[in-house]
Amino acid sequence: MTVHRLVQYSVIAVLATGCSTTALKVNPVDYSVQQMQKASYTPTPEEVKREKPRVAIFPLELYRGNNELSASEAEALESAMRSELEAALLDSGKVKLLDRTLALRLRGALAEYERTGKTPSPFKQADALVITNIDLTTADREYQPPSKNSKGKVIPGVCITSARVSGVLKVYDILENDTIGIEKIDGSAIDYEEAPRCAALQVLEERAIFQRASKKAAERARSFIRTFFAPKGFVVEKRSNGKAWVFKVTTDGEAMSEYKTVKIFNQRRSENALTGELESETLAVGTALVTDQVGERFLWIYVDDPKVADQVRVGHLVKPDSLGFNPINLLKEKLL
DSSP states (O other): OOHHHHHHHHHHHHHHHOOOOOOBOOOGGGSEEEOOOBOSSOOOHHHHHOOSOEEEEOOOEEEETTEEOOHHHHHHHHHHHHHHHHHHHHHHTOOEEOOHHHHHHHHHHHHHHHHHOOOOGGGGGOSEEEEEEEEEEEEEEEEEOOEEOTTSOEEOOEEEEEEEEEEEEEEEETTTTEEEEEEEEEEEEEEEEEOSSOOOOOHHHHHHHHHHHHHHHHHTTHHHHHTTOOOOEEEEEEEEOSSOEEEEEESOHHHHTTBSEEEEEEEEEEEOTTTOOEEEEEEEEEEEEEEEEEETTEEEEEEOOHHHHHHOOBTOEEEEOGGGBOHHHHHHHHHO
């Protein structure tokens, strides 16, 4: 089941039961300040100030059956699909969209990583990748001859032009070096024209109807891709009441508060004993709940597991959990 489907079902459950989706209520004043060690790797001032995740949209992988599309068809689909995906990301106001030149470099870097297992340097320039595979495209023209209805009235002949585009949209998280979401996308378009016959489908006509079908497919992916993008944050303070712990995170609080849960990561660098090269790795520490204590540049998170709390350090990375996206936010967008 995709994340998008989980979001849809969660919204239905909320509406049906009336359950609250409000954040966990805490008051940091009720918790005593605790000493914290610094992480072995702490973020640079530039990383701390970076407010928006950097996202690259890969060039589309387009196929018709086992054969690649023609250059004109591929250009039409690429333009239509990419423009919709870009609009979905930019409309959120929560990402920095990387240019197409860098997206091409990142595509090569991903192939290198999959081949060698070594993290390539271009990965440092992005946080997430949007990958779209179009596996089915059809454009047809069919003639429906004149006919009579039940009252004997003649129904004129109609030329029907239709197109369909379907495939898979993936979100690849560079930090986790893994695909964190997959969504099936599908869009279609159809035109009817009274005519004595159907003429052959011309290139420009095919392009136009492909664009409309692609636009619908991409529109349906908007809420799905919105689920995954929120700014990172870094732990700066720890408090406890003896039973649980709260941690202050420096981040865009409003954006991260759209999620119910976050993941905490330990980033570290170590020397490879075989190659002598300095390598970076990211290790998961645990998860935490988002609380109602939110400001413009901070957010408090809640942990009740002592093993997790003991491992958290100043400078540890905090990232929203896409499965913890609050579905009520999507519902609000549709109603406003």
